[in-house]
Amino acid sequence: MPNALHSAAAERNRQPILQVLSALLPATGRALEVASGTGQHVAWFAAALPGWTWQPSDAQAEALESITAWCAEAGVRNVHAPVMLDVLEPHWPSHGPGFNTPFDLIYCANMLHIAPWACCAGLMQGAARHLAPNGLLVTYGPYLEDGVPTAPGNRDFDASLHERNPAWGLRRLEDVAQVAAAAGLRLAARHAMPANNLLLAWARQPFPS
Numbered sequence: 001m002p003n004a005l006h007s008a009a010a011e012r013n014r015q016p017i018l019q020v021l022s023a024l025l026p027a028t029g030r031a032l033e034v035a036s037g038t039g040q041h042v043a044w045f046a047a048a049l050p051g052w053t054w055q056p057s058d059a060q061a062e063a064l065e066s067i068t069a070w071c072a073e074a075g076v077r078n079v080h081a082p083v084m085l086d087v088l089e090p091h092w093p094s095h096g097p098g099f100n101t102p103f104d105l106i107y108c109a110n111m112l113h114i115a116p117w118a119c120c121a122g123l124m125q126g127a128a129r130h131l132a133p134n135g136l137l138v139t140y141g142p143y144l145e146d147g148v149p150t151a152p153g154n155r156d157f158d159a160s161l162h163e164r165n166p167a168w169g170l171r172r173l174e175d176v177a178q179v180a181a182a183a184g185l186r187l188a189a190r191h192a193m194p195a196n197n198l199l200l201a202w203a204r205q206p207f208p209s
Contacts, residue, residue: 029104039067057085
């Protein structure tokens with residue numbers, strides 16, 4: 001596919017993530033994906049969850065072409081054109097009209113550890129602004145957790161991230177939860193995922209059991 005970027009990790013994890021999302025989400029809704037990257041996730045999820053409409057986004061211009069290419073290849077019609085979105089900006093998306101309708105889901109995978117720590121607050125505050133009252137923010141990726149031994153692979157990954165950029169690195173879940181709480185969100189569900197990743201659901205209210 002011309003202009004399509006490829007992530008082997010996204011190809012591996014898209015189905016396990018979809019299985020958890022399918023259990024968490026109702027049959028219909030509106031979703032915003034933050035940091036869509038290659039676009040492999042949104043194309044996969046949109047095909048499997050036809051009752052949902054998806055708004056992909058990314059802070060990198062080259063990603064927008066890749067997102068469009070993956071969605072065209074998948075033949076999905078429930079995905080809007082991708083938009084530029086920098087979570088540090090007070091206005092979402094970064095250009096053009098703002099989002100006027102709340103989202104039932106805001107989904108963000110593998111961003112927090114390859115972005116400055118300030119992006120965590122930007123994500124949480126933006127999600128609080130744009131989530132529907134009963135909506136969920138879902139984050140996915142590797143985390144450090146108090147009282148939970150860090151897998152060797154995650155320790156090595158964390159060290160490699162710091163070498164690439166001192167502002168990057170695996171985030172401590174308890175720190176993320178504190179930033180979320182300041183924005184009015186709380187951790188509602190924690191799902192252990194393959195390859196020592198976590199899928200976390202954040203909500204305004206306690207998540208129904």
